[in-house]
Amino acid sequence: MAAAKIPAVPAVLKALRHYIDIAKEHDARDPVVSYYCRRYAVEEGMKIDSKSPDSRKFLFAVMDCLEQMKKEFASNEAVHNEVVGQAHLENYALKIFLYADNEDRAARFNKNVVKSFYKASMLFDALQTFGELSEDIKNNRKYARWKAAYIHDCLKKGETPHAGPLDDSEDMFGAAGGAPIVPSNFPSQIQPQNPSIGGSQNNLVIPPGTHAPPTTPQDPGLNRGVIPGPSSQHIPPPVQPTNQQGAVNLTQEDYTTAQKYCRYAGSALQYEDVPTAIENLQKALRLLQTGKE
Template identity: 45%
Template sequence: MPVNIPECPPSLKSIQHYLKTASEHDARDLVVAYWCRLHALQVGLKLTNKKTPEETKMLMGLMDWLEEQKTAHKENDAITNEVAAQAHLENYALKLFLYADKQDREQNYGKNVVKAFYTAGMIYDVLTTFGELTDEAAQNRKYAKWKAAYIHNCLKNGETPVPGPLPTDEQEQDKDNEGSESDNQPAPTGFPQNPGFSPQITPATPPVPTSFNSTLPDQNAAMKAASQLPPVPYTPDPNPGGFIPYDPSQQSQPSQPTYGDSSTMVAQLTPDQLAKAQKYCKWASSALNYDDVKTAIDNLKFALELLQTGRDPA
C-alpha cells in the first residue's frame, strides 16, 4: 500500500529520522513502520504550540495513515495492543543491536554495521512511546547511537575503528600500571546474548551525524543482513504470551505453588500483573532466538511465579 503522507517540512526535521526508518520498513515490517510513524506524530505534536499550515497538513496526513492502518490490521495485536507491540519492537531492536555488535567485534566495518546500530537506536527511541526504558534498553540505545556515530566518523576520516566499547580513563590508567605485558592482552569480546548487557561507554557521546544516510548507499543492506533469520515476524495470537487468565469458577484449593505443576492455584491478577507476565513470556521467547536458554528459563519462572502467586519476583 503506498504511503501518501505530505512531505515533512524543515521545521519538523527532528522527526525525519523516524519517518525514514518507517519508510525503510513499510515492506519489511509493518509493525515497525507503524510505531515509528506514531512516535514521529507524538514528537511532532509537542514541538510547537502554533502549527504552520505545512506542519498541520503533514501531521494530519500522519494521523490519517495511522488510523487507516489500525483499521486495516485490527487483527494484528502488535498494532492494536501496546504490550504485544512493545515486545515486538524490543525483540527487533535487540536483534539489530546484537547483529551490529557482532559485526563490530569481528571488525567487519561498513555501511551495514553503521546502519544497524543507528536503526537500533531509533527503535529504542520509539519504545519510549510505551513509557520509560529499562536500564538495559537505555544503555543499549545510548551505546548504539554513539557507536553508529563513532564508526561512521572513523570511516569518513580514513581511520580504523576500535571494536567494542572504548576504555574509560580509569581503565586506561589501570592498563598503564600493569606494564608492557598488558599490550598483548586481547580486547574483551562478546555481549551476553540477552537484554541485560550494560556497556561501558565514554562520558562524552558524539551526536549521530544527520548526513551519513546520503554518504552510505543501499541503506536497506543492514536490515537485509540482520535478517538472515527473518526480522522478528509477528503472528497475531488469540492468547498473547501464553499466560492463563484468572477464572474464579476454576479456582482450586490453596496450595504451595510449584513450578511445572498444572494443578497449582492461579492467583487473582490485575491487568498490570497479566501484562507483566506476558512480557516475561515474550522476553523468554526473545532469549531463545539467541540460544540463551538460561535467560529464557529465568523469565518463564518469573512468569509462573507471578501467575501463581501474584508476586513479581524481579
C-alpha cells in the same frame, strides 16, 4: 496504502524524518515497526509544532495513515495491543543492535555497521511511544549512537576503530562507552525472519553533538552467521515455589508483568526464536510461583 498520501516532512519537523523513513522501509516488511515509528513521530511532532499549516497538514496525514493501518491490520494483535507491540518493537530493535555489536566486536567495520547502530538507536527512541524507557534501553541507545559516530569518524579519517567497548570509554563518553546491556533472556545468535534490516538510501538526521553517518550505505543481511554476542544462550532451570503450599500473594503489578513476559514469548516465536520464548515463559512462571522476578 495511506502512507502514499503523506506529504514531505516540513522543515520545522525535520527531526522526525528518520522515523518516517524507517516506517516507509518497513511498510511491506514489518508493518508493526512501521506503525509505531509513525505513531512516535506524530507524538513528537505535536510537541515541536502543531500549529503551522505545513505541520498540521503533515501530522494529520500521518494520523490518517495510522487509522488506515489499524483497519488494514485489524487481525494483527501487535498493532492493537500495546503490550504485544512493545515486545515486538523492542525485540526487533535489539536484533539490529546485536547484529551491529557482533560485527563491531569481530572488527568487521563498514558503513553497514554504522547504519545498523544508528537505526537501532532510532528504534529505541520509538519505544518511548509506550512510556519511559528502561535504563538498559537508554544505555544501549546512547552506546549505539556513540558507536555509530565513532566508527564513522574513524572510517572517514582512514583509522581503524577499536572493536567493542573502549577501555577508557568512561572518560570519553561516560557510561555509554562501556559494554552494551542486553537482557539476559535475549539470544546472542540472531536469526530473524526478515533477511535484511531495510534498503532505504534516505538521509539520516543525527542529533546535535554527534557526527552524521554516511547517507547511502547498503543495509546488512541478518541471515548470515554471526558470532556470539554479549549475552548468553544458557537457559536456567525453572524456580520452584518457596511456599510449600504454593500460596503466593501476587499483586496486580505481578500479574501485569507475568502477562508481559508471556507476550514477549509470543513475539519471540514469531521469529522462531525458541530460546527467547522459553526464557520469557520461565520468567513468567518464576514470578507466578514465587512472587519474585
